[in-house]
Amino acid sequence: MLSQRLIESLVGLFLIFALVALSILAFQVSGLTTLFPPKTYAVTVSFDDIGGLKVRSPVKVGGVQIGEVSNIQLDPVTFKAVVTMDIEDQFNDIPDDSSAGILTAGLLGDNYVAITPMYSKTVLKNGSEIQFSNSAMVLEKLIGQFIYKIGNGDKEDKTGGGDAGT
Amino acid sequence: MIARVALLGRWGIGNLIDLGKAGIMLNRVLVRMPNLRKGFPLVLQQVYAEGVLSLLIIIVSSLFIGMVLALQGYHTLTKFGAAQELGPLVALSVARELGPVVTAILFAGRAGSAVTAEIGLMKATEQLSSMEMMAVDPLHRVVAPRFWGGVISMPLLTMIFNAAAIYGAYLVGVRWLGLDGGVFWSNMQSSVEFRADVLNGIWKSIVFGVAVTWIAVFQGYNSKPTSAGIASATTRSVVYGSLAVFALDFILTAMMIGEW
Numbered sequence: 385m386l387s388q389r390l391i392e393s394l395v396g397l398f399l400i401f402a403l404v405a406l407s408i409l410a411f412q413v414s415g416l417t418t419l420f421p422p423k424t425y426a427v428t429v430s431f432d433d434i435g436g437l438k439v440r441s442p443v444k445v446g447g448v449q450i451g452e453v454s455n456i457q458l459d460p461v462t463f464k465a466v467v468t469m470d471i472e473d474q475f476n477d478i479p480d481d482s483s484a485g486i487l488t489a490g491l492l493g494d495n496y497v498a499i500t501p502m503y504s505k506t507v508l509k510n511g512s513e514i515q516f517s518n519s520a521m522v523l524e525k526l527i528g529q530f531i532y533k534i535g536n537g538d539k540e541d542k543t544g545g546g547d548a549g550t
Numbered sequence: 551m552i553a554r555v556a557l558l559g560r561w562g563i564g565n566l567i568d569l570g571k572a573g574i575m576l577n578r579v580l581v582r583m584p585n586l587r588k589g590f591p592l593v594l595q596q597v598y599a600e601g602v603l604s605l606l607i608i609i610v611s612s613l614f615i616g617m618v619l620a621l622q623g624y625h626t627l628t629k630f631g632a633a634q635e636l637g638p639l640v641a642l643s644v645a646r647e648l649g650p651v652v653t654a655i656l657f658a659g660r661a662g663s664a665v666t667a668e669i670g671l672m673k674a675t676e677q678l679s680s681m682e683m684m685a686v687d688p689l690h691r692v693v694a695p696r697f698w699g700g701v702i703s704m705p706l707l708t709m710i711f712n713a714a715a716i717y718g719a720y721l722v723g724v725r726w727l728g729l730d731g732g733v734f735w736s737n738m739q740s741s742v743e744f745r746a747d748v749l750n751g752i753w754k755s756i757v758f759g760v761a762v763t764w765i766a767v768f769q770g771y772n773s774k775p776t777s778a779g780i781a782s783a784t785t786r787s788v789v790y791g792s793l794a795v796f797a798l799d800f801i802l803t804a805m806m807i808g809e810w
Binding site: 386388391392394395397398399400402403404405407408409410412413414415416 | 591594595597598601602605639645683705706707710711712713714716736739740742743744747748752806
């Protein structure tokens with residue numbers, strides 16, 4: 385039987401070991417940078433089509449993440465999607481005539497909101513709305529347009545050929 | 551024919567009686583005035599016996615599980631040209647599922663069986679009865695420290711299992727198969743969520759810890775005081791413990807994903 389003191393120190397080491405493992409899981413594996421979420425302010429923007437945007441999708445300016453999407457709702461009157469974004473307080477100098485668009489990270493990646501800054505002197509504040517928005521690019525629509533164009537092109541070619549024949 | 555039905559009924563009633571006994575025992579272990587000065591050293595000894603001594607098997611098996619996951623994942627992911635997603639694959643499957651479940655099953659085999667055999671032998675050699683003769687409640691002196699020791703050890707072992715398994719995957723994926731280390735970690739960080747993935751896994755492990763040690767302690771306390779009785783109690787402790795882990799895992803996963 386080990387002495388109580390040795391057992392106590394071994395159990396203490398075990399606890400420290402487990403806490404080190406937990407902090408590795410938190411910081412190295414799940415990329416938790418701060419224990420307390422940074423202070424944010426809310427900005428809304430409405431889109432015709434948000435594609436695959438989800439709550440907690442990143443909000444970026446020039447590729448750098450400055451916040452995340454906190455809420456997505458449908459406006460009952462205009463049938464537009466109203467996206468609320470939480471932007472970190474340290475980025476408090478974004479001009480209020482900036483435009484927001486929904487882009488895709490890579491060919492098959494997730495959607496994110498990209499804000500393109502403009503030149504107005506007034507800045508976005510808590511509760512303000514971004515006026516200019518570009519909807520998400522939906523691959524099916526693009527393919528549809530493409531096929532429609534090809535179909536039209538063929539028809540023109542045929543009629544053109546017929547004209548040449550006569 | 552009627553005799554068969556009666557046999558089935560007796561089996562069912564017996565199981566229900568056992569379940570009730572286990573519930574009463576858990577109630578008597580939990581609901582009492584905690585005596586920190588006397589109870590703490592006892593719990594500490596059990597954390598040592600169940601947690602620290604299980605560390606070796608947990609670390610070795612987690613390293614191997616991480617390495618095998620990396621090998622298998624790499625082999626399959628390269629077919630789709632997505633080998634850079636190896637980090638998220640390993641981290642998510644370990645943190646959400648494999649870590650808690652495999653730790654709980656290893657724990658049931660390594661520590662749960664030992665607890666059952668120890669309490670069963672104490673009962674067979676009438677140590678428990680002699681404690682009662684000395685006005686020492688064996689539930690407080692023997693059963694409660696073992697229960698709490700297991701409940702405390704399980705989540706700690708799971709954290710160590712998770713970290714070691716992911717490090718094992720890092721060894722195989724980055725050091726051996728030549729993936730880029732930065733891509734491995736940054737893809738993992740962008741898809742693993744601390745609350746939804748890591749913390750939920752640890753919640754699971756706490757529930758498994760309660761279930762496995764409760765079953766182990768009860769099987770020992772309720773065993774027939776013979777050598778054959780201890781043998782069958784130890785077997786039942788491991789079998790019931792593992793089955794309870796799988797069933798609870800399904801329920802907990804459904805709750806966490808389906809947001810009941």
